[in-house]
Amino acid sequence: xxxxxxxxxxxxxxxxxxxxxxxxxxxxxxxxxxxxxxxxxxxxxxxxxxxxxxxxxxxxxxxxxxxxxxxxxxxxxxxxxxxxxxxxxxxxxxxxxxxxxxxxxxxxxxxxxxxxxxxxxxxxxxxxxxxxxxxxxxxxxxxxxxxxxxxxxxxxxxxxxxxxxxxxxxxxxxxxxxxxxxxxxxxxxxxxxxxxxxxxxxxxxxxxxxxxxxxxxxxxxxxxxxxxxxxxxxxxxxxxxxxxxxxxxxxxxxxxxxxxxxxxxxxxxxxxxxxxxxxxxxxxxxxxxxxxxxxxxxxxxxxxxxxxxxxxxxxxxxxxxxxxxxxxxxxxxxxxxxxxxxx
Numbered sequence: 261x262x263x264x265x266x267x268x269x270x271x272x273x274x275x276x277x278x279x280x281x282x283x284x285x286x287x288x289x290x291x292x293x294x295x296x297x298x299x300x301x302x303x304x305x306x307x308x309x310x311x312x313x314x315x316x317x318x319x320x321x322x323x324x325x326x327x328x329x330x331x332x333x334x335x336x337x338x339x340x341x342x343x344x345x346x347x348x349x350x351x352x353x354x355x356x357x358x359x360x361x362x363x364x365x366x367x368x369x370x371x372x373x374x375x376x377x378x379x380x381x382x383x384x385x386x387x388x389x390x391x392x393x394x395x396x397x398x399x400x401x402x403x404x405x406x407x408x409x410x411x412x413x414x415x416x417x418x419x420x421x422x423x424x425x426x427x428x429x430x431x432x433x434x435x436x437x438x439x440x441x442x443x444x445x446x447x448x449x450x451x452x453x454x455x456x457x458x459x460x461x462x463x464x465x466x467x468x469x470x471x472x473x474x475x476x477x478x479x480x481x482x483x484x485x486x487x488x489x490x491x492x493x494x495x496x497x498x499x500x501x502x503x504x505x506x507x508x509x510x511x512x513x514x515x516x517x518x519x520x521x522x523x524x525x526x527x528x529x530x531x532x533x534x535x536x537x538x539x540x541x542x543x544x545x546x547x548x549x550x551x552x553x554x555x556x557x558x559x560x561x562x563x564x565x566x567x568x569x570x571x572x573x574x575x576x577x578x579x580x581x582x583x584x585x586x587x588x589x590x591x592x593x594x595x596x597x598x599x600x601x602x603x
Contacts, residue, residue, distance in 0.1 A: 262326075262398070262426055264481075265457040265459075270470075270481060272295050272470070273297070273298065273428070274286060274294040274298065274484065275483045275486075276298040276300055278361075278363075282527075283319050285523070287323070287526070288522075289488055290324050293495030293496035293498070294488075295495075296481070298327070301331070302317040303332060303333065304331050304342035307345055308341060315349070327353055328355060328398060329343075329352045329355055330356040332357070332371040334374075334375065334385065336387060339388065339389050341392070347394070354425075355398070356397075356428075358371065358399075358400055359373065359401040360373050360401045362434045373402050376404060376405050376411065376415060377409070386399060386419050386422035386423070390424060396425040398425055398426040398427065399426075399428070400483075401428070401429055404434070416453055420455065427456065427458050428458075428483050429447045429458060429459070429460060430462050431463070442463040444476065444477060447462070447477060457480035457481065458478070459481040460481075461482070464482055465484075465487035467500060468501060470482050470498045491553065510553075513554055516550055516554060519550070520550050523546070523550075524547075524570060527542075528540075541567075547560075548565065559580065560576065
């Protein structure tokens with residue numbers, strides 16, 4: 261039923277990321293080559309309470325298909341009810357269960373990666389959701405709770421037995437958060453242990469990364485997350501490399517600037533919870549992410565940290581171009597700089 265995983269095509273997924281993969285950013289990534297999209301995770305309880313803000317996270321355009329809505333929770337029956345409501349509203353192509361989120365506010369409610377410590381409850385959640393809906397159910401998980409409790413193979417087999425039709429494995433433990441390196445050896449072990457498709461996730465930022473992981477493991481697809489925040493062109497760059505064996509020409513500074521502005525315009529036009537000031541303010545961290553790999557990105561991040569309007573954005577970009585023409589902008593990439601979060 262997951263046709264994109266049962267063909268010769270090797271799909272590239274956009275990872276679900278809270279506060280990032282909203283309907284606007286998903287549309288941008290689709291245009292730039294992402295094959296499969298997944299919404300930000302949404303609370304099953306929020307869906308059942310018909311919370312307008314929660315329902316907002318499930319919105320998508322038909323042009324974004326195939327697309328899945330990701331749910332989190334710890335009560336399988338309630339999650340199944342929530343999944344049916346989502347299907348009534350939007351008819352996604354699949355439901356994805358979050359068994360990987362490491363964030364405390366999710367873990368403290370027995371959601372996300374906390375279920376990796378309780379396999380009977382995890383099995384109950386997976387089984388109840390899978391039998392509750394008429395569309396495929398997939399799952400996203402981490403390799404374990406911590407380095408002493410890596411149980412990804414066991415969990416994957418449980419999920420397969422419960423009717424889950426594909427599994428995405430992020431190669432880090434919950435304890436790691438987003439630090440350290442993703443363990444692709446464990447991801448490969450999971451792909452070898454189950455018959456259902458496994459999608460690999462973690463430390464993939466280029467076409468070469470995708471090709472290496474495809475060659476070294478039996479994964480049936482790759483999910484890309486944080487790399488897409490800074491460089492949504494990563495999907496078409498990766499597809500170009502998989503097709504030709506050659507690196508694509510990176511997006512120019514001008515293309516990056518044009519995308520920043522377009523992203524803001526689209527976000528403003530879609531917003532139902534505020535005007536230009538509120539939207540641009542909420543976009544600060546996103547704009548700073550886009551500046552990674554741009555020469556002089558640190559200068560831009562300093563300015564974007566206080567931005568409040570499209571007019572101000574135009575002024576910032578004009579100032580940057582003037583500084584660049586005068587040779588006042590370092591031509592060295594600062595891709596490794598820390599991107600400061602700001603809202």
